Amino acid sequence: MKRRWILWLPLGLFVVFLGFVAFGLYAPAERTIQSGLIGQPVPDFDLPPGMPGRPGLSSTSLRQGRPHVVNIFASWCLPCRVEAPQLEALSRRGIPIDGIAVRDRPEDLAQFLATYGDPFRTIGADTDRRVQIELGSAGVPETFVVDGRGVIRHQHIGAITEGDMATIIAAYEAAR
Amino acid sequence: MRCPSLRGAQRRGNPTGLGGRTGLLRFARNDVLGAAALLSVLATATPAFADSLLPAAEYANRQLPDPRQEARAKALMETIRCLVCQGQAISDSDAEMAGDMRSLIRTRIAAGESPESIRAWLISRYGEWVTYDPPLEPVTWPLWAAPALLVLFGLFLARGRFRRRRAKS
Numbered sequence: 001m002k003r004r005w006i007l008w009l010p011l012g013l014f015v016v017f018l019g020f021v022a023f024g025l026y027a028p029a030e031r032t033i034q035s036g037l038i039g040q041p042v043p044d045f046d047l048p049p050g051m052p053g054r055p056g057l058s059s060t061s062l063r064q065g066r067p068h069v070v071n072i073f074a075s076w077c078l079p080c081r082v083e084a085p086q087l088e089a090l091s092r093r094g095i096p097i098d099g100i101a102v103r104d105r106p107e108d109l110a111q112f113l114a115t116y117g118d119p120f121r122t123i124g125a126d127t128d129r130r131v132q133i134e135l136g137s138a139g140v141p142e143t144f145v146v147d148g149r150g151v152i153r154h155q156h157i158g159a160i161t162e163g164d165m166a167t168i169i170a171a172y173e174a175a176r
Numbered sequence: 177m178r179c180p181s182l183r184g185a186q187r188r189g190n191p192t193g194l195g196g197r198t199g200l201l202r203f204a205r206n207d208v209l210g211a212a213a214l215l216s217v218l219a220t221a222t223p224a225f226a227d228s229l230l231p232a233a234e235y236a237n238r239q240l241p242d243p244r245q246e247a248r249a250k251a252l253m254e255t256i257r258c259l260v261c262q263g264q265a266i267s268d269s270d271a272e273m274a275g276d277m278r279s280l281i282r283t284r285i286a287a288g289e290s291p292e293s294i295r296a297w298l299i300s301r302y303g304e305w306v307t308y309d310p311p312l313e314p315v316t317w318p319l320w321a322a323p324a325l326l327v328l329f330g331l332f333l334a335r336g337r338f339r340r341r342r343a344k345s
Contacts, residue, residue: 003336010333033259036300076228103228103272128233129276136301138259139273 032157035136042150045131047124050101051109057098057124063150067175070144074102075112077140083159084116091119099123102132147175227272235282236275249282252291255309
């Protein structure tokens with residue numbers, strides 16, 4: 001008789017299980033994947049120029065004492081068009097912006113920059129997405145703030161909006 | 177994004193509400209004209225995440241020549257989560273990024289790297305979330321111990337039943 005309660009235990013466990021399932025089903029699915037490299041040095045890479053007349057991007061150029069904003073973008077990426085004015089604004093403030101063009105072609109890049117503005121100091125061609133994966137970036141656009149010693153200080157996932165500007169600028173100032 | 181995910185449609189604002197229960201009912205009540213209009217909208221909608229114009233990576237859809245290496249690469253790819261289609265393994269996903277990750281894994285396996293070291297490398301980039309085969313750690317031990325504990329609990333319950341029956345007979 002004293003073990004009556006134990007008969008209800010499986011049902012109780014099942015209800016708890018159902019609770020977990022319901023939570024998993026109805027919780028918002030939006031999930032951004034932070035890079036595991038924040039606070040760590042930029043991995044070694046050396047990307048060729050994405051288009052003629054523009055230097056490519058290597059990890060050594062990110063370790064030369066000045067902080068950098070590294071923008072991972074692509075001409076075929078729609079949100080990248082949305083953030084173009086914000087990148088222009090950052091560039092006008094004197095913040096150097098280095099581009100990593102993911103899976104892009106020189107002619108498409110040229111057209112994209114002519115249409116949406118060109119804030120990039122350098123553009124590295126990440127044709128096989130190797131460097132994007134190396135950096136722990138899960139999509140385009142993403143923006144990294146790298147300090148003068150080449151340590152990743154901040155990661156912004158998705159297009160930079162007006163409202164994100166303060167955070168990016170603060171991260172850049174903090175990386176000085 | 178090429179993955180047919182209902183969640184994705186809802187996230188993108190799903191103007192038709194086709195995913196919801198009420199949306200389905202409304203859809204059922206609609207006339208043929210409305211359905212045709214809806215279909216044409218769905219057919220012409222551009223995906224939010226377009227793919228690039230470049231061809232798929234070298235080893236995205238091509239097997240390694242060495243069957244043993246290919247088997248190891250495949251086993252690993254089946255337990256790595258696609259980052260854009262977040263419910264699929266990269267071996268199942270049509271997303272371009274999944275193809276690039278397959279190519280990366282096959283290339284590194286062909287170069288002699290071990291699957292577990294590639295997994296560790298990916299975890300250091302994307303967190304433990306990227307693997308469907310979670311490592312045994314303090315945070316994950318309930319996950320691994322739960323089945324064993326539940327079986328023990330079941331045996332304990334069964335033992336009680338058998339003992340009572342034996343006592344009666």
